Amino acid sequence: MLDFLREEEINENLIDEIEQFRKYYNVKPDLRYRIPNPKYNYYGKDIWEEAITVLLCGENLLLVGPKATGKNVLAENLAAAFQRPIWNISFHVNTDSSSLIGTDTFKNGEVVLRHGPIYECAIYGGFGVLDEINMAKNESIALLHATLDFRRIIDIPGYEKIPLDDATRFIATMNYGYAGTRELNEALASRFMVIQMPSISFANLKKLLRREFPNMKEEYIEQFAGLFKDIQKKSESSEISTKPLDLRGLISSIHLMDKGLDAFKALQMGITNKSFDSFEQQLVEDVIRLRIPEKLKRGEIFTD
Ligand SMILES: Nc1ncnc2c1ncn2[C@@H]1O[C@H](COP(=O)(O)OP(=O)(O)O)[C@@H](O)[C@H]1O
Ligand SMILES: [Mg+2]
Structure with a gap:
């Protein structure tokens, strides 16, 4: 330590x-x-x-x-x-x-x-x-x-x-x-x-992801960190609630992707579905789509 x-x-x-x-x-x-x-x-x-x-x-x-x-x-x-x-x-x-x-x-x-x-x-x-x-x-x-x-x-x-x-x-x-x-x-x-407590900075979030997923391509470190910040902005401006703003959920989702699950499905479970309001879910999915292609496969995210 x-x-x-x-x-x-x-x-x-x-x-x-x-x-x-x-x-x-x-x-x-x-x-x-x-x-x-x-x-x-x-x-x-x-x-x-x-x-x-x-x-x-x-x-x-x-x-x-x-x-x-x-x-x-x-x-x-x-x-x-x-x-x-x-x-x-x-x-x-x-x-x-x-x-x-x-x-x-x-x-x-x-x-x-x-x-x-x-x-x-x-x-x-x-x-x-x-x-x-x-x-x-x-x-x-x-x-x-x-x-x-x-x-x-x-x-x-x-x-x-x-x-x-x-x-x-x-x-x-x-x-x-x-x-x-x-x-x-x-x-x-x-x-x-x-x-x-401030929310984690973009640079520190990337550090956290690099440490948690040493096999993740830098491009996707950038995208997932960016996705969290996008959701955070929407939540701060009250367009969505804080429910989908779930860093633990994001990290767990990426672990599921590492196991081979489609990125979009993984993010649904870790992020989108934390909201129980279908209108809000739609907004969150739109945010995700801007960064993460629906059929993104494991090999594109990770190096091994
Ligand atoms: N500044 C930070 N440094 C490291 N991890 C962070 C930071 N901010 C949030 N996290 C991550 O957010 C998740 C939730 O952390 P936790 O301590 O349970 O949050 P809280 O108690 O504030 O709700 C963990 O996965 C943690 O690693
Ligand atoms: Mg706590």
Whole structure:
């Protein structure tokens, strides 16, 4: 990971400090399996430098942006760079305090506290990824306030006080900018340093595709990156929704093409069909047709 940061020309002083952090804070051997080994690298030098600085200063980080801006990829990359065990805590479901801190359970006739992810992350110096924190229900907001407090002790009624390890950090993500997203309450927001995540640049998108598909012809690196940017423009100008703007879907589609499926069918599954509105599907297909011939075969896209 640090070699990657050097390739991306991240400030060398920051990389030195990450190395010191790693030396200073150990990870218990039985938690090493939680240190991520990311499948994707995050591309974006400025965002990397901002995020690293925030974490080195001991602050919590909130990543805000539309979907597929690499929020979760960055969070995981940060844990890998700092070599910290990660706990993913999702707020989709009816997450309440006890599922986050722990619940009393019976074991051999005794009551014992089964530790939840916040508890473990707090005491073991983890990086806790609070995914889609704006979806948190009132049930867990009081706990989040306590967890993210600058005093670094989780102190809520009914539980023992839980001190945060010095290496513990919380990185929250929040989708914003399309229908159905919720605001984050002000008191929670004030506990974070906030990065507005930009959408991936054209140059970085090509880098990502080259790395994911080393056998793809440069001409098609250009076309697929261009296609994503075309869809993005249509979505930004509200001609279409954000549903077909799906980078993960694009990457998966290209994997299907690599397996031999026609490009158009592959893009239908990965991009077009993410919209359930036939008028919008038509618009997206038109955008695709401008760059990708309907009967495009595998051999034209890939070199081997
Ligand atoms: N700047 C970026 N660098 C690397 N990958 C990115 C970037 N932006 C988006 N992606 C890609 O977008 C997809 C979705 O990433 P993810 O982190 O799940 O997004 P989010 O959490 O913002 O919705 C992944 O395939 C990821 O590789
Ligand atoms: Mg996400």
